[in-house]
Every structure is written in structure tokens, then in C-alpha cells.
Amino acid sequence: MHNRDGFVDITDVVCPITFVKAKIAMEEMESGKILEVKMNDGEPIQNVPRSFKDEGHKVIQVVKNEDGTYSVFIEKDGL
Amino acid sequence: MRQVQKDCFSMRIRSVGGQIGAEQLKKVYEIAQDYGQGYVHLTSRQGIEIPFIKLEDVETVKSELAKAGLEPGACGPRVRTVTACQGSAICPSGLIDTSALAKELDARYFAKDLPHKFKLAVTGCGNNCLKAEENDLGIKGGMQPVWDKSTCSLCGLCEVICPGKAIIVSKGDKGDGNLVFTQEKCTNCGKCVKSCPVGAWQGKAGFLIYFGGTFGNQIAVGKQILPIIFSQEKLFSVIDATIAFFAKYARPGERFRSTVERVGWELLEKELLEKELLEKELAETVLPEMELAEIVLPEQK
Ligand code: HEM
Numbered sequence: 001m002h003n004r005d006g007f008v009d010i011t012d013v014v015c016p017i018t019f020v021k022a023k024i025a026m027e028e029m030e031s032g033k034i035l036e037v038k039m040n041d042g043e044p045i046q047n048v049p050r051s052f053k054d055e056g057h058k059v060i061q062v063v064k065n066e067d068g069t070y071s072v073f074i075e076k077d078g079l
Numbered sequence: 080m081r082q083v084q085k086d087c088f089s090m091r092i093r094s095v096g097g098q099i100g101a102e103q104l105k106k107v108y109e110i111a112q113d114y115g116q117g118y119v120h121l122t123s124r125q126g127i128e129i130p131f132i133k134l135e136d137v138e139t140v141k142s143e144l145a146k147a148g149l150e151p152g153a154c155g156p157r158v159r160t161v162t163a164c165q166g167s168a169i170c171p172s173g174l175i176d177t178s179a180l181a182k183e184l185d186a187r188y189f190a191k192d193l194p195h196k197f198k199l200a201v202t203g204c205g206n207n208c209l210k211a212e213e214n215d216l217g218i219k220g221g222m223q224p225v226w227d228k229s230t231c232s233l234c235g236l237c238e239v240i241c242p243g244k245a246i247i248v249s250k251g252d253k254g255d256g257n258l259v260f261t262q263e264k265c266t267n268c269g270k271c272v273k274s275c276p277v278g279a280w281q282g283k284a285g286f287l288i289y290f291g292g293t294f295g296n297q298i299a300v301g302k303q304i305l306p307i308i309f310s311q312e313k314l315f316s317v318i319d320a321t322i323a324f325f326a327k328y329a330r331p332g333e334r335f336r337s338t339v340e341r342v343g344w345e346l347l348e349k350e351l352l353e354k355e356l357l358e359k360e361l362a363e364t365v366l367p368e369m370e371l372a373e374i375v376l377p378e379q380k
């Protein structure tokens with residue numbers, strides 16, 4: 001598991017709230033800090049990391065959890 | 080198109096890629112008000128029809144349409160409306176400029192007489208909003224990905240988003256991580272290229288072609304029998320050859336799919352390849368500047 005400065009679980013919401021919730025969590029972080037976002041397989045993993053890329057944040061690690069979800073570690077303003 | 084009601088026609092309008100100018104729409108509005116019953120019908124293939132045009136008004140309506148640069152659409156045994164999604168010009172997922180391609184296809188093939196109707200469609204990526212495989216010939220935007228080891232951070236994202244499971248990333252402990260790409264499993268969707276946070280996947284956009292789809296009385300899904308094609312010129316040669324094949328082998332009133340099923344897919348494939356259409360194209364598919372050791376190439380046939 002990667003070190004992290006913040007965490008948000010978006011497995012309890014569906015599109016389009018997934019990215020909205022993740023984005024709000026990212027807004028509370030400082031530049032350079034790492035946010036862990038826990039998300040479901042399917043549309044969230046296909047879209048949320050890409051949306052972060054479009055906003056200039058860098059995915060640094062993707063970990064597959066035992067329950068089938070993913071933990072994506074994202075560095076704020078890393079791009 | 081003739082209606083149930085005597086001497087009434089539902090006037091089909093030629094459309095390309097599902098787009099119509101605002102001024103043209105105004106003209107459609109006027110015609111529907113003045114000559115129809117004040118409404119239009121949107122067809123399943125991105126067309127507009129104005130119902131209840133009377134036989135005696137048909138010529139007037141045609142000249143009114145012409146004033147706005149519009150003309151009647153095609154029905155009967157010929158090339159129909161070329162449909163398209165918005166593609167790369169508008170849609171973030173788009174890999175090809177579908178609207179521009181649809182215009183070219185329309186200019187080249189629209190209303191060309193054939194043994195039966197022939198539908199062409201262009202969809203910008205694997206999300207397939209325009210359902211390429213439903214058409215006699217469907218075109219889908221695709222991408223051949225190329226991985227650059229030196230920029231890859233082995234984050235693992237591409238492995239989990241790849242729909243073909245063509246990528247395996249091993250993170251490794253002491254800088255000995257690696258990525259293995261299996262060309263045979265790659266569906267050319269381009270998602271790795273769009274998602275990679277560091278641009279380690281680069282790609283060349285191209286066309287995936289599906290042959291023989293039909294979704295009417297007979298249901299059949301179009302088949303991809305050629306690898307991805309990169310040049311638009313080659314794409315047109317393939318379409319020319321396909322249409323020539325249909326005209327040559329079809330019995331009158333036979334749909335393209337039935338023709339291919341009857342005379343054999345091998346023959347279609349042979350005729351497409353025979354023209355040496357693809358020889359150069361296939362040579363170009365050789366993956367440039369890749370870390371070849373990391374790549375599992377398809378078995379030579
Ligand atoms: C991970 C993020 C997202 C995913 C996976 C996603 C996915 C989708 C999909 C698949 C549709 C089409 C649904 C259909 O078939 O009709 C859709 C529609 C829509 N999305 Fe999203 N979306 C996301 C984020 C957002 C965000 C952030 C917003 C706005 C705050 C948004 C607003 C909408 C709206 C308004 C529609 C309806 C569009 C229409 O009906 O024409 N989405 N979304």
C-alpha cells in the first residue's frame with residue numbers, strides 16, 4: 001500500500017457523483033499531496049482517473065483490493 | 080416514401096452524419112407548417128422526414144428544400160444516409176474525425192445504385208454510439224498503441240482499464256518492474272493512450288472496418304476481417320472494393336450479408352487483399368520503435 005495524505009471512498013455513489021465527490025476531496029488537499037480514491041470497477045475506473053488526468057493530477061499507483069474495488073493514488077497537480 | 084394515406088408522402092431529407100444547419104432546420108420547419116401537418120419524424124438513422132406532403136406539392140417542396148441546400152434522401156436499392164457520431168471534433172473519447180469522414184463518404188457513395196440497400200456508418204471509438212456493426216459497412220475509430228518504457232511509471236492503471244486484458248504490469252520491488260503487452264488481445268480501443276498519466280502509451284489512430292451487418296428482418300453483426308487501417312485513402316479503396324464485390328456477386332434484391340454468406344467470407348477477404356490494397360498498409364502496422372522484447376507479437380499466419 002502506498003503512503004497517502006488523504007482518502008475518499010466513492011464506491012457508495014454512482015456517476016456523475018463519483019467524480020464530483022472525488023474532485024471535492026482533491027480540492028481540500030495541498031499541491032503535491034497524495035489522495036487515495038477507492039472506487040468500483042467498470043465506469044468509475046474507466047473514467048475517474050482520466051478525469052483527474054484532464055485536471056492535471058497524476059495517477060501514481062493503482063492497487064486492486066480483495067473486494068474487487070480499486071485504490072487509486074493520485075498526486076495533486078502532479079502533471 | 081409513400082404513406083398509408085392516398086397520395087401522401089413522408090418526405091425524407093438527405094442528411095450526413097446526423098447534422099443539419101440551423102437555417103436548413105428553419106426551412107424544414109416552414110415546409111412542415113406549409114405543406115405537411117406541422118411536425119417532423121426523426122428516423123432511426125439520423126434522418127428527418129416530413130410526413131403528409133401531398134403528391135401535387137412534391138415538386139414545390141423539392142424546390143423549397145433546394146433553396147436551403149437540402150435534397151430528398153435515398154430509399155430503395157442504393158447507398159443510404161451515411162450516419163456518424165460527433166467523433167474527435169467534439170467528443171473527448173473520439174479517435175477519428177467522423178463528421179468529416181461522413182461527408183467524404185456521402186460525396187463518394189450516396190445513392191449509388193446497388194442490388195439492395197447499403198448502409199454506411201462512422202463511429203468515433205469503441206464506445207460505438209453509432210453502432211458500426213449494424214451496418215453493411217461500418218467504420219469505427221481505433222488506435223494502435225505503442226508503449227515507451229522510459230516514461231512508464233508502472234502505476235498499473237492501463238492494466239485495469241484495458242478491456243482486452245492485453246496489458247500486464249508487474250510493479251517489481253527494486254526497479255525491476257515490467258509491462259507486457261499482447262498484441263493479439265488488443266482491441267485497438269485506445270483507452271490506454273487516453274488514460275496513461277505520463278503519456279507512456281502513444282498511439283496512431285486508424286479505422287476498424289466491419290462488414291455485413293444487418294438489423295432488419297435478418298439480424299447479423301458486422302464482422303471485422305481486416306486489421307486496423309491507418310490511411311483514409313486505403314479505407315476508400317477497401318470500400319470501393321467492397322461495393323464492387325457486392326455489385327459483382329449479389330443476386331438482384333440480395334442483401335450484402337446474404338451475398339457474402341452465400342459466396343463465402345474467404346472470397347471477400349481474398350478480393351480485398353488481392354488488389355494489394357493492404358500490402359503496404361500491413362507493412363506499416365509493424366510497430367515502430369518499440370521495445371520489441373517486451374511485446375508478444377501475434378503468431379505469423
Ligand atoms: C466518472 C464520471 C462520469 C461518468 C462515468 C459518467 C457517465 C455518464 C454516462 C454513461 C452517461 C450517459 C447515460 C445515458 O446512457 O443516457 C452520462 C450522462 C450524463 N452525465 Fe455523466 N458521467 C460522469 C460524470 C459526470 C459529471 C461530473 C457530470 C456533471 C456534473 C455529469 C453529467 C451528466 C449528465 C447531465 C448526463 C445526461 C446527459 C443526457 O442525458 O444527455 N456526468 N454520464
Ligand code: SF4
Nearest residue numbers: 164170173203204208
Ligand atoms: S462513439 Fe466514441 S467518439 Fe463517438 S460519440 Fe460515442 S464515445 Fe464519442
Ligand code: SF4
Nearest residue numbers: 231232234235237275
Ligand atoms: S498507465 Fe502509463 S504509466 Fe501507468 S503502467 Fe500503464 S503505461 Fe505505465
Ligand code: SF4
Nearest residue numbers: 241265266268269271
Ligand atoms: S488499445 Fe485498448 S485493448 Fe489495446 S492495449 Fe490499449 S486499452 Fe488495451
